[in-house]
Every structure is written in C-alpha cells, then in structure tokens.
Amino acid sequence: MKLKKLNPYERLMSFVVKDKLTECWNWTGAKKKFGYGYLMIGSRIDNTRKTVSAHRYAYTIFNQIDIPKNAWVLHTCDNPSCINPNHLYLGDRRQNTLDRENRGRNKIPGLSGENHPNAKLNWDIVEKIRSDYEVLKYKICLLSYVYEINRRTISDVVNYKTWKPEPPKED
Numbered sequence: 001m002k003l004k005k006l007n008p009y010e011r012l013m014s015f016v017v018k019d020k021l022t023e024c025w026n027w028t029g030a031k032k033k034f035g036y037g038y039l040m041i042g043s044r045i046d047n048t049r050k051t052v053s054a055h056r057y058a059y060t061i062f063n064q065i066d067i068p069k070n071a072w073v074l075h076t077c078d079n080p081s082c083i084n085p086n087h088l089y090l091g092d093r094r095q096n097t098l099d100r101e102n103r104g105r106n107k108i109p110g111l112s113g114e115n116h117p118n119a120k121l122n123w124d125i126v127e128k129i130r131s132d133y134e135v136l137k138y139k140i141c142l143l144s145y146v147y148e149i150n151r152r153t154i155s156d157v158v159n160y161k162t163w164k165p166e167p168p169k170e171d
C-alpha cells in the first residue's frame with residue numbers, strides 16, 4: 001500500500017498542536033536552538049530538497065506569497081514555535097529587536113496591557129503608533145499588543161481623538 005502524499009498544508013498541519021488558550025499553533029516537529037521549528041521540503045530527485053523554517057514556510061503557504069528578500073517573519077505572540085498565520089507578520093531585523101524590546105521578553109506576569117506601569121503615552125510613542133498604523137498598516141490589535149496599551153486607547157490615538165494637535169515639528 002502506498003502512503004498518501006500530503007500536500008504542503010496537510011504536511012504542516014500534521015506537525016501542529018493548537019493551543020486553545022493562546023491560539024498558538026505549536027510546532028511538534030524538529031526544532032532549532034531557540035524553539036523555531038523546521039522541516040525538509042522538496043525532493044532529492046530533482047535537487048530541490050532543503051530545510052526551511054516552519055514559521056516562514058507556514059507564512060508562504062497560508063498567505064500564498066513569497067517572503068520578500070531580507071524580510072523576517074515575526075511573531076505577535078512571541079512564541080518561536082508557533083506557526084499560526086494570524087500570529088505572523090513581515091518585518092525586518094530592526095523591527096524584530098524593537099518589537100521584542102517593546103514586548104519585553106522578561107516582563108513580569110500580570111503586568112501586561114493597561115496594567116503595565118509603562119503603558120503611559122507620550123508624544124514619541126504616539127507618533128510611533130500613528131506611523132505604524134498609517135505606514136506599516138498595523139492593525140489596532142497588533143499595536144495594542146506591541147505597545148502594551150489597550151485597544152481603546154490605541155484607537156483614540158490613531159483616529160486623532162486624543163493627542164491633538166500635532167506636536168510642533170523640529171527643523
């Protein structure tokens with residue numbers, strides 16, 4: 001009996017265990033040092049066999065696009081082994097560092113979101129949020145996550161309901 005050949009989607013999903021609470025799709029296959037999953041794709045016959053990162057591969061499969069050169073696939077959930085396409089977004093190395101800092105990998109549990117003592121707005125942050133929203137097209141829920149500020153506050157900021165007028169421009 002011949003084994004049914006899985007399509008890329010089925011193959012990916014066969015390695016996934018979904019976490020009901022976080023909605024993360026945790027990779028149960030092989031993992032690298034920092035918890036990023038990987039798998040082999042392609043075939044030895046036509047020399048296309050190679051190792052790819054599970055989350056990058058998932059991004060291309062689910063979004064049906066190729067990842068632009070030099071782009072990183074980043075996690076909104078900060079969980080390297082997660083391949084849920086809803087938790088993945090494109091960015092670059094600089095953004096990866098920024099996002100990590102903003103989320104604070106070592107933050108104290110229970111101090112996220114609006115309970116976070118640093119969840120205070122200032123003009124610097126307001127401008128960053130607006131630019132992420134307008135230029136990078138970040139969704140409000142993602143901004144809320146990245147900046148650890150509640151969605152309502154973010155929404156007021158990006159809709160210019162609060163923090164107006166614009167600060168004076170420095171030349």
Ligand SMILES: [Zn+2]
Nearest residue numbers: 024077082087
């Ligand atoms: Zn996730």
